[in-house]
Amino acid sequence: MILELNGIYAGLRFSSAHIVFGHDSCGVIHGHSYYVDVKLSGSPSGDFGFVCDFKIVKQIVKELCNELDHKLLVPRDHDNMEYSIDEDSIFLEYVEKSGKVKKYMFPLEDINLLPLKSTTAEELSIYFTEFIKNRLQKLKMDSSILEIETTVNEGIGQGARYKMLLR
Numbered sequence: 001m002i003l004e005l006n007g008i009y010a011g012l013r014f015s016s017a018h019i020v021f022g023h024d025s026c027g028v029i030h031g032h033s034y035y036v037d038v039k040l041s042g043s044p045s046g047d048f049g050f051v052c053d054f055k056i057v058k059q060i061v062k063e064l065c066n067e068l069d070h071k072l073l074v075p076r077d078h079d080n081m082e083y084s085i086d087e088d089s090i091f092l093e094y095v096e097k098s099g100k101v102k103k104y105m106f107p108l109e110d111i112n113l114l115p116l117k118s119t120t121a122e123e124l125s126i127y128f129t130e131f132i133k134n135r136l137q138k139l140k141m142d143s144s145i146l147e148i149e150t151t152v153n154e155g156i157g158q159g160a161r162y163k164m165l166l167r
Contacts, residue, residue, distance in 0.1 A: 001041070001042065001043065001044050001051050002039055002040070002041050002051070003039065003040040003041075003042075003050075003051040003052055003054065003057065004037075004038070004039045005037065005038045005039075005054065005057060005058065005061070006037055007035030007036040007037045007038075007061075007151075007153065008035050008156075010058055011058075011062070012035055012036040012037075012038070012058065012061045012062060012065055013033065013034060013035045013036070013065060014034050014036075014065040014066070014068045014069040014070075015031060015032070015033045015034065015069060015070060016031060016032065016034065016068050016069065016070065016071055016072070016073050016112075017029050017030060017031035017071075017072045017073070018030070018031070018032075018072065018073040018074075018119040019072075019074075019094075019119070020118060020119065020120055021075070021078055021080060021081055021094045021118070022080070022094075022096065022097065029072065032154040032155060033155065034065075034068075034121075034124075034152060034153060034154060035153050036061055036065065036128055036150065036151065036152055036153070037150070037151040037153065037159075037161075038057060038061055038128075038132065038148070038149070038150050038151075039147075039148070039149040039150075040052050040057065040145050040147070040148055040149075041145070041146050041147040041148075041149070042144045042145040042146045042147070043144045043146075044144070045143070045144040046144075051144060051145065052136070052141055052144075052145060053141075056136075056139070056141060057132070060131070060132055060135040060136070061128070061132065063135075064128060064131050067112060068112055071110060071111060071112040072106060072110055072111050072112070073112050073114055073119040073124075074090075074092065074111055074112065074113050074114065074119070075114060075116045075117055075118050075119050075123070076113045076114060076115050076116065077115060077116060077117045078094075078116075078117055078118060079117065080094055080095050080096075081093070081094045083113070085108060088107060088108050088109070089105055089106065089107060089108055090105070090106050090107075090108050090111050090113070091103070091104070091105050092104040092105075092106075114127065120160070121152045121153070121154050121158075121159055121160035122160040122162070124152040124160070125150050125151060125152040125159075125160045125161060125162035126162045128150045128152060128162075129148050129149075129150040129162050129163075129164045130164075132148055132150065133148055133164060133166065142166060145166055146165065146166055146167050147163060147164065147165050147166060148163070148164045148166065149161060149162070149163040149164075150162055
């Protein structure tokens with residue numbers, strides 16, 4: 001059985017800016033209106049025969065969407081990007097292949113520093129899937145779930161999907 005949430009219709013959305021450091025066109029600050037689709041595969045169980053309660057899955061995904069909404073997403077673990085935090089500001093420094101250095105300074109409250117190598121839809125789909133898995137485990141609601149599939153869409157018709165097998 002598959003439980004499916006369509007991010008557009010379920011309100012699983014966030015708007016954020018990001019930089020894909022080193023990319024020709026996406027290596028500048030730009031943004032997207034993201035939406036997140038989720039599929040959980042498993043065996044119906046419990047009193048109601050759910051794979052998982054829709055409301056629980058929506059709450060989990062909305063929690064992360066709310067954390068990312070209206071922020072600049074910065075990859076903490078990028079190989080060529082260094083950062084430092086001073087009081088209420090963050091300083092970023094990226095060294096391009098050519099050796100050119102790009103420097104940025106932002107208010108800390110405008111940034112979401114993510115434990116990722118990049119803030120691509122691919123990396124974000126893995127991040128969302130891990131987040132969902134961890135929350136379901138914490139709630140002890142993962143016992144009947146075999147697989148989690150998450151798609152992070154950067155707009156209609158354009159997204160990246162990640163599938164994680166739990167068992």
